[in-house]
Amino acid sequence: MKLRRQHRTDLPATSIVQVEKDGAWADLVDAESAALGLDWVIGLPPPLVDGPFLLPFQPRSFRDVLLYERHWVQSSRGYVRHFMPGAHHLTRAYEKLTGLTFPAFRPPKLLVRQPIYYFGNHLTIVPSGTAVQTPSYTRALDYELELGWVLSKPLFNATPEQALDAVGGFVVINDFSARDVQRAEMQSGFGPQKSKHFLSSMSATMTTADEILPRIDALQALVEINGKCVTSPTSAGMRFSIGEVLAHLSADEQLYPGELIATGTFPGGSGIEAGRLLRSGDELRLVIEEVGEITHRIL
Numbered sequence: 001m002k003l004r005r006q007h008r009t010d011l012p013a014t015s016i017v018q019v020e021k022d023g024a025w026a027d028l029v030d031a032e033s034a035a036l037g038l039d040w041v042i043g044l045p046p047p048l049v050d051g052p053f054l055l056p057f058q059p060r061s062f063r064d065v066l067l068y069e070r071h072w073v074q075s076s077r078g079y080v081r082h083f084m085p086g087a088h089h090l091t092r093a094y095e096k097l098t099g100l101t102f103p104a105f106r107p108p109k110l111l112v113r114q115p116i117y118y119f120g121n122h123l124t125i126v127p128s129g130t131a132v133q134t135p136s137y138t139r140a141l142d143y144e145l146e147l148g149w150v151l152s153k154p155l156f157n158a159t160p161e162q163a164l165d166a167v168g169g170f171v172v173i174n175d176f177s178a179r180d181v182q183r184a185e186m187q188s189g190f191g192p193q194k195s196k197h198f199l200s201s202m203s204a205t206m207t208t209a210d211e212i213l214p215r216i217d218a219l220q221a222l223v224e225i226n227g228k229c230v231t232s233p234t235s236a237g238m239r240f241s242i243g244e245v246l247a248h249l250s251a252d253e254q255l256y257p258g259e260l261i262a263t264g265t266f267p268g269g270s271g272i273e274a275g276r277l278l279r280s281g282d283e284l285r286l287v288i289e290e291v292g293e294i295t296h297r298i299l
Helices: 030-035 039-043 069-083 085-098 160-164 179-187 209-215 242-249
Strands: 002-007 015-021 024-027 061-065 117-119 125-127 144-151 167-174 200-202 205-208 221-225 228-231 259-270 283-288 292-297
Touching (some): 069 179, 167 259, 167 292, 242 259
Antiparallel strands (some): 144 167
16 A cells, blocks of 8 residues: 655645555545554654655654665776776776676675664655755765665564564665765765765655565666666665564664664666766656655756
């Protein structure tokens, strides 16, 4: 079932949750939300954005997990290809001769033992349809197509099985990145800062977990720029399951309804991998089938 929030026409400062039924949207009233098991949706914080578009909910936090090793490798190759062309020829020759991944392109060793993640800025997430202004300090704006999920129940020391029961719904996430700023920040040991925290975005719709979890490893995706397909990633190949991620996050740490977690970028789901960063005037469209889509015009 798909859900969204819409402005109340009679009270512009408020919003109401709607559900999609037979291709049409209808207001979700309290009695119906209980019957459908969607009380948790009503309890999520309303979106902070005051504009023509709304988030389906306002996240209480945002953790972005690295679940796709192939994205790490491919984006590292893309970074060197774009910013360090001399080194690109050397690394490509090394990989061709040895058949191995260049050592500097491999993900952190900690990923072998546990999920790794960083906290993003949950207060700068905007909804699909928002026009995006490129930050003044970057000349390398990039998109990152990810799958996000929101908690509908609290978790503490959960097993993977218990954790899955707390997944309420799924959204499409776009983790904007300033690639020419990101590397120095990552090398600081403190993780991304201005390279990430200026903006992320979310689909205007959220799809309930029962529709997505059974095919979580087989979701088809699409990236379009100016109406042309750039790449067609999939959700296959997660290093850890969603249940394992949540069990790790909730280990002696209280998690709350409304917290947002994302998978990290689908392999091939970023411009640095595809060799096509964003430019002023671009029309960006990111789609995960059955979940939703994000569109932006880059200013």
